[in-house]
Amino acid sequence: MAVTSGVKNRTRQAIIDAAIDLLAGNPACSLGEIAAAAQVGRTTLHRYFGERADLLSAVASEGGERLGRAATLADLDRGTGAEALLRLCREYFDLGSLLSLMFSGQGGECWESQDEQYLIGVIERGHADGSIDPALPSDWVLTLLWSQLYAAWEYRAQRQEASRHHVLDLLTRTLSNALRPPQS
Amino acid sequence: MAVTSGVKNRTRQAIIDAAIDLLAGNPACSLGEIAAAAQVGRTTLHRYFGERADLLSAVASEGGERLGRAATLADLDRGTGAEALLRLCREYFDLGSLLSLMFSGQGGECWESQDEQYLIGVIERGHADGSIDPALPSDWVLTLLWSQLYAAWEYRAQRQEASRHHVLDLLTRTLSNALRPPQS
DNA sequence: TCGTAGTGGAACACAGTTGTTCCATGACGG
DNA sequence: CCGTCATGGAACAACTGTGTTCCACTACGA
Structure with a gap:
């Protein structure tokens, strides 16, 4: 034990x-x-x-677990690719300051390429089912997801009057718009 | 002299x-x-x-100048709010690693509130002329602009095969989609 | 009551950064 | 050719962060 x-x-x-x-x-x-x-x-x-490195790797490990749990909760295999991605967004958003850590890239070893590959798969599903603009490369969509998550977190952190729900709504709206194919 | x-x-x-x-x-x-x-x-x-602080403030000052020049080049008073914002995006994109500095917030004092207020004005123009979804608060649009710029810069830095023009195209497409009003 | 587990504080040596002083060197113009 | 201008290197003291050791204190169960 x-x-x-x-x-x-x-x-x-x-x-x-x-x-x-x-x-x-x-x-x-x-x-x-x-x-x-x-x-x-x-x-x-x-x-x-x-030593410091031990703490950092423990933080990275904890971060990886939280990301994994969030992905599980998001039930990524359900619905269209875009729907799955937006659900993931909502789960990730609640990770709070961990987002900044991930986005800074400091937590580089947090999620192994397996997780990234899995998300790439979800995005490609969105390309195939028409819910994500095929003109947007999968890795660009991934970058976009992270940057908007981080932006939403920062936005919320600086403006207390903005409720979690409201910010999440803005995030969902702009992200789904950004991914939407041209003549939808 | x-x-x-x-x-x-x-x-x-x-x-x-x-x-x-x-x-x-x-x-x-x-x-x-x-x-x-x-x-x-x-x-x-x-x-x-x-001392270090002197260098940092010189960097902040230089950053402020470059941002100002980029804003001038973007000719923000021309066209719709969204068009002006996208032009600004193209100019800012070429600022390169300065983007990371601005976005990290380390260069806090770079642009005074006057510049920020000016951009807010451009966004509100977009709200009024129907080129930017009025449901998106101006400061959220500003946050979004910065985060997507940073994302595009990082994307370009990590993938050499992605040409400047290609990344700029992705950025323009996703940002203009994100800002577009519902029934356009 | 005693022993142990978990903890906190003080002190230390070590390494890296910072800011300073002093001196030597190369370039350039008068 | 000489003076100055701009520079680089070496050395130094001060400070901060790190990692370690040692000792004292508290809580808790046997």
Whole structure:
């Protein structure tokens, strides 16, 4: 069992959560800041993650899991390619500051090429079923998805009056418009 | 006259250019790296910019000028709001790695609120003349513009086979689609 | 009550960045 | 040929972040 003590798991998770939040805003932030944000001594942080790289890879691993769970929830095999992509968008949107981390590319090793390939497949399904403009290459659509997700997250972060639902609505509208084939 | 020597101007510009390129990729990059990229000794760099903050503000100032020039070239008062925005996009796209810098928000003080307000005005013109979906708030359109510009730049940087013209075409297509009003 | 697990703080050495000073060198014009 | 201008390198002190060690404290179960 990797359960160890339960307390240790909670501490470990608190550190990882704090790291995701702070690294999203400043990829160069210090371990001391992360420890403080996690309400944990720097000594304790080092007890869990020997060196910075260990923490970063744990963050990447956690990020990969969350992305995977979101993709599962989105039920990507259902409906048209565009519908699946918009559902994925809604799930990803709730990942919050993890989005910034992914988009910054700092979390490079988060999702292996398998996940990316899977999304490419969904987009190609959209090309085939006519829900996504075939003139848009799959990898461009993927880039677009990420950039608009990040934009929506930033937009929400800067404007408190904008509710989650409202921003998600804007995101959905602009993204589905962007992907729509010409004479639909 | 602020001309000083001509040689000094070239050196100064080389440092700023190198700084823009490197800071775009890594906002925490060291002055030593920037000096090396500018093919200049670290001593010389410090002679031009007393401390890091001085270089950063010079970069911000340079960025502001380039943005302003691009906006002028785009001739924003001509045509519909959407057309003006797309022209601006084409001009901004050629700013290259400066885009990453702007979008990272590191270059916060680059363009004062006057420039931002001017763009907001262009977008509202688009709302009025029916070329931009009035359901999309102006600041959301602005966020969208920046994120898609950044996405296009990254897309181009990672794929050498994608020509400038091709990427610009994808950008134009998706952005104009995203902004298009419903029953156009 | 005692032992252990989990933790936090203080202190340290080490590495990298920053900003400074001083000196040597090459270019260029008078 | 000489002076100056712009530069590069070496060396330095100060600071910050990192990784480690050691010790003290608290909670909790046997």
